Amino acid sequence: MTPELPDAGNLLETALNSLRTDLLPYLPDHARYTGLMVANALSIALRDLRAEPARAEMEAAMTRLIGRNDATTLCRAIQAGRFDAPDHDSALRLNLLLITKARLSINNPKALG
Structure with a gap:
């Protein structure tokens, strides 16, 4: 049986961990900022690559509310008051909370605690 090859997420994670543990501590001061920027870029790319479940949650929430995935x-x-009725308002609040958490899980996961 052929061993499974690493996927893009695993490769990015390995590169990020190697950069943080094996390279950053040894970079001279003038190169440290650049190393940190590269580590941050790898972190963002890794989160984005693994964000499909969060994107699916956002799409589902918008579709529940308006029948399609369209923030505008x-x-x-x-703005038109479509969700002003109490039962619609509670559905709106619930789904906006889901959308916000999903967006944060991609863009700023530390904000979720």
Whole structure:
């Protein structure tokens, strides 16, 4: 049986860990900032690569609210008062919370605690 090859996520994670543990501590001061920027870029790429479940959650939440995945249409529906009724308002709040958590899990996971 052929061993499974690493996927892009595993490769990025290995590169990031190697950079942080094996290279950054030994970089001279003038190169440390560049090394940190590269580590940050790798972290962002890794999160983005693994963000499909969060994107699916955002799409599902918008689709539940307005029937399609379109933030502009959702904003217009909110502005037009489509969710002002109490039962619609609670559904809106719940789904906006799901969308916000999903976005944070991609863009700023530390904000989630």
